[in-house]
Amino acid sequence: MRPSPASPPIPPSPRPPVTLRTEPDPGDAATAPLWRAAQAFRLITLLYAIGQQFASVSHYTNQRLSWVFIALMAVWTGVSAILLSQWRIHNVRRVRTAVVIGDHVVVIALIFATRLVADFDWYYGHQTLPTTLWAANAVMSAAILWGPFGGVCSGFLIAAAILSARARWDLDIWRDATAPVLVSVGLAIGLAANTAHRAQQQLQRAVRLTAAAQERERLAREVHDGVLQVLSYIKRRGTEIGGPTAELAQRAGEQEVALRVLLSEQGGRADTGGVEQDLRPLLTAQATTSVLVSTPGEPVPIGRFEAREISAAVAAALANVAQHAGSGAKAYVLLEDTGDELIVSVRDDGPGISAGRLREAEGQGRMGVSRSIIGRIAAIDGTAHLLFEADGEEGTGAEWEFRVPRQQR
Template sequence: MRPAQATEPDPADAATAPLWRAVQAFRLVTLAYAVGQQIASVQYYENQRLSWVFIALMVIWSGISALLLAQWHTPDTVRTRALVTLGDHLVVLGLIAATPLVADYAWYHGHQPLPTTMWSANAVISAAILRGPLAGVASGLLIAATIITMRQQWGEDVWADATAPVLVSVGLALGLAANTARRAQEQLQRAVRLTAAAEERERLARQVHDGVLQILAYIKRRGDEIGGPATELAHRAGEQEIALRRLVSEQGGDRADPGDTTVDLRPLLTAHSAPRVVVSTPGEPVRIGRWTAQEITAATAAALTNVELHAGPEARAYVLLEDTGTELIVSIRDDGVGIPPGRLTEAENEGRMGVSRSITGRLTALGGVAELLTAGTVGEGTEWEFRVPRS
């Protein structure tokens, strides 16, 4: 037999479980209140024996519902809670409608019917926790309307009765609390998954670095030293080393949570690593807005394309990402031939907008700046510095 797979608990069940336990305590308190009201009012009933039968039904249902809600490990917890909620409404509405069977009109027109308002609130609370504030408010209005109809108080007296405001307020408040608890539980589980993925990624990265990456780096270094036919082997090993480093850095990045509005900029820049392109990023995630990250990455790609086209066949490029807390700094430096004086202005006058639009235009749109630190120098390479404010 295959071992049973552990499944992640339903966020709704885990989040609202404390509320359902609190409901049981509230049910016990309101049941005691209802029994006390029965003892105080039974002398005014015309059919006292039948009234005790109804109170007994209330006690029996309270016990059954408590036992059902106590089964936290049932195969379908949501279905069990839905059945309890439905039973609450049937019992409450049935007892309210049965009030004329035990008391005359003069009494129940001016007093609360069976059951009392507090025990009736159990049905409203169950609906609110199960389905949210709309269900809670609807349940409160239904029970309040039934009470008002049975007491025939659809005149001016309805505004002096606190039954409807109490039930509706309880349904609204508990429904909002249940929804908030569910959202908090979902966010907690998402954070746990992201943390676990990050820890696993770091563990795999260490293992890969201690084994495969070191071997590939050794083959590349020795192949370059030997020369001749081994140069091709060194080149291939260097390509695979870069590809493997890129794969390790990308694992568990922003893919871990596609619905998030921010992404980690590091794997987006690391994806541009190549045998002649070295990318260095911080050890901690650099999370920024998706659009900002895409624009920075695009500007970096444009700068690296210029290196490939104009810096010379042997030029190497170095990309450095820094996060100061208030701004992001991306430096792209190469050891190529450099840019002659006035070349950028000349290219722009000729209609070549690669730098002005793909680089400086993007950074300006982000509220940042793209500065060419080596403008007008020849033979010393080229260095761009992108600065983007964190805000």
């Protein structure tokens, strides 16, 4: 039996080329100006460190080695400034994290290298080889990348390295401004970075809402010119013809209302998943051809439990209208936000509720109104009132008013 020839090795698939971005990532766009400003500061502090080198080199015990360290400082300044100021490179945050960590390693190494080029009498009373001003670059980078906590920790770390290299762990430490300056820089830059991130998030949210509103208006115009007009025509003609087409007219009317509600809520009333939610969608979802819902144009945020209880109470009131007011009755739901309290009104044009009917039903053990309506509103510290009772005359109707106080935020 002849062995089968060995199959040729499969060449590895080529890696996709790294594509450069033409604009910064939204998460990095907020701090891009801070990174550029920090690198400009880095170059300025390098010039100061070189000037300090010229002023101090005559006091060093190993002058040639000190110039080697200054050259290393200049090379690292250029490399780190280029890497930290770029946003077009792939995995920019990972690159910046590596550079910031390397920044701390280089700074601390140069700080302790001062003992290799100067004696105790010099470095105890003077700045280290990399001046405090140049060492602050590592603190600024950490603050931009990791926020105020990272900036403060970096400030303490660099300050501890400087004080250790200078052997200043004595009573003179309280007269040394190294630690307060570095920690303050880390805190201030970190807070500025956090503020920039929040501002960028708010800007992105505003842009998304604006784009959603424009798309909603465009979609509403197109739907209104087509689908809504057809549904309205079917509803009108089906009602006029009557008979079996009446049910078709009713279904078309319901879909027309549902579509109008969907268009009015698209993009502007999304649930953000927080502790509060907009009450308006919960009420407008109950709109039908016989139930008209009116809400404010602005969001009405309220606690999730309160929103569910108000919506359930309104649903119970509308169920009573459908059950007792007849099939031809209309109901109207109105939501008002006064700032101090929410007012929800549910009114119908049916025969109304006769005087004493609620107390009579409760005495008979029928707790639908007292529990489903009054009890729900009372559970959220609100009040539910039947504003007027009728004597059974057609068209008089009934009106419930729910008042729920706003919680102090």
